[in-house]
């Protein structure tokens with residue numbers, strides 16, 4: 089079906105010639121009533137004549153079309169719209185097309201050159217559009233075109249004034265698209281190329297003749313038709329070709345480190361990364377743009393420091409520089425096997441601080457106990473030999489200085505409870521190699537089998553100081569990432585002391601690095617005294633969670649992740665802070681004496697229902713938000729029509745509990761006299777908020793401002809983010825509840 093404009097009233101500014109004339113003729117040919125505006129100025133804005141507009145009106149009328157002329161400048165925006173209302177009673181479409189040029193090299197641009205250009209292009213478009221806005225809003229239909237230019241998008245010598253004004257129009261259009269959306273006012277921008285009197289001074293005559301304005305007009309007509317739903321977009325158009333433009337953004341680079349000032353040197357050193365368009369993203373709105381910027385705050389918080397726990401491999405000899413991820417990734421290390429008896433299990437349990445002082449510990453210390461078991465974190469022991477054995481140094485593409493290796497992070501997942509004796513084999517693969525600038529991170533995945541059965545999986549994250557800058561990627565989907573703890577007081581805290589001989593005991597489980605026992609060796613590494621094994625603190629923290637939240641039942645232990653932040657000296661006390669979030673127990677381990685965080689971004693995942701410690705009962709039961717929605721439902725019944733007038737939007741809510749979706753609500757304050765729905769909603773939702781039951785209550789009680797909740801990542805918004813401003817209007821009243 090052909091696109092008709094019968095019944096529509098269209099204003100085209102600057103329609104006395106060039107592109108504007110073409111638009112006016114094309115709209116009229118398809119039934120529109122057209123206001124042909126033109127001041128009749130010369131290209132520099134001088135002079136005035138009604139002839140230009142009159143001529144186009146005559147042309148239209150001669151073909152049986154409807155048109156009136158308007159000779160006002162776009163600077164008298166109201167008058168142009170009044171012409172449309174006087175002649176045709178309404179205004180549906182505004183094409184901001186009028187324009188002049190005052191090209192000068194920048195140094196020679198006078199105030200007048202600057203102001204005139206801005207007054208006609210940017211301010212004129214603002215005034216005309218503003219005059220039309222409320223009419224469009226009331227009739228819930230409007231189509232607006234802004235005319236930008238390649239000079240604005242890319243810059244052009246001698247057109248500083250014009251470029252600035254033209255791109256200003258794009259910014260104006262972007263915001264009008266957002267504000268107009270709910271009234272069906274759509275706004276797009278074009279950057280045309282066509283032969284006209286404006287271009288005849290810069291283009292050869294045959295090009296002026298062949299780049300016809302009629303190759304631009306059809307795009308303008310389509311964008312202004314009621315069938316077209318495009319809005320907030322930018323198009324280049326000419327010669328019969330149309331292309332759409334959007335923003336592209338590099339992955340970028342974080343150049344700031346936790347607790348350190350951000351410096352221009354860091355910016356210089358990471359410049360190539362900042363500007364590298366590999367895997368570029370395409371943020372489409374302020375929300376998408378902000379989300380990624382705001383997420384940097386928590387990334388810096390959790391990634392700011394480098395793991396500080398030297399591994400046994402640090403004793404190996406240096407082997408020169410050079411990392412080649414293409415060669416290294418996917419390489420398998422020699423298979424290792426580990427044969428053990430109950431002795432190793434008990435030795436390990438003692439190594440991570442278990443004691444007969446605590447009767448609960450007997451099941452891990454006494455082979456005659458009816459529930460004798462291995463501690464779940466013992467799962468790192470069979471696999472560590474792949475790393476300790478210097479296997480990494482045999483991997484092609486990993487020519488690194490093994491004296492510079494630190495154990496950065498550890499992840500362990502169990503597929504069944506560990507046996508208390510037998511032979512386990514481990515297969516190790518270099519899962520990924522990352523370039524962190526200051527160093528390289530090697531992710532080593534180790535699968536450990538009993539016969540053919542997979543028992544557990546470890547991911548060692550090894551940091552090699554000084555080995556970065558080989559041009560590799562910064563992050564990997566294969567990495568098991570540390571997670572920051574919730575921002576509230578911990579649900580449980582356990583304090584436990586290590587003994588002076590803790591490292592001497594722990595090393596008997598297989599990590600023989602002298603760093604943990606030999607003072608002179610430790611001094612070479614820059615430590616005043618030998619330090620505890622990171623995996624020993626890991627064992628302490630793991631068993632604290634096991635006792636506190638899983639009744640010391642190893643079959644409930646699914647996985648553990650830690651990042652080694654600082655070393656511990658044997659004899660210091662460990663303070664494990666724990667936060668229960670469903671079956672995930674976030675944790676952080678500090679040295680009690682110094683307050684230094686030694687295990688960061690850590691968590692344990694448990695199977696099945698977890699028990700709260702008696703002094704910290706975990707709240708279960710119904711969602712608190714149910715009550716609020718019930719009350720909202722009642723209010724809508726009473727005051728629905730009034731709220732619809734005030735708010736005019738449909739809000740979706742996804743309420744989560746323990747990280748999972750727990751309820752779905754829709755507050756329709758747009759249709760009829762408003763309504764509340766529970767469960768899936770069939771109509772169009774303008775904006776959807778996802779928030780936890782607890783945070784929802786905070787917002788409702790007025791303790792948490794929605795905007796702050798958004799920036800803190802507690803409130804996710806999908807759809808028209810501007811509407812979140814209305815949240816306060818809706819929710820404020822309920823603080824009284």
Ligand code: NAI
Pocket residue numbers: 101102103104105106107108125126127128129130131133140160161162163184185186187188208212235236237238279280281282283284285286287
């Ligand atoms: P044109 O000079 O043929 O048309 C501009 C019209 O605007 C003229 O008829 C002029 O009298 C009118 N006008 C100037 N000041 C006015 C005012 N204050 N109030 C009302 N009318 C006024 O030029 P053309 O090429 O048709 O340009 C149309 C639009 O497209 C302009 O905004 C121009 O900047 C833009 N453009 C054109 C390109 C091209 O290749 N032709 C390239 C990029 C942008």
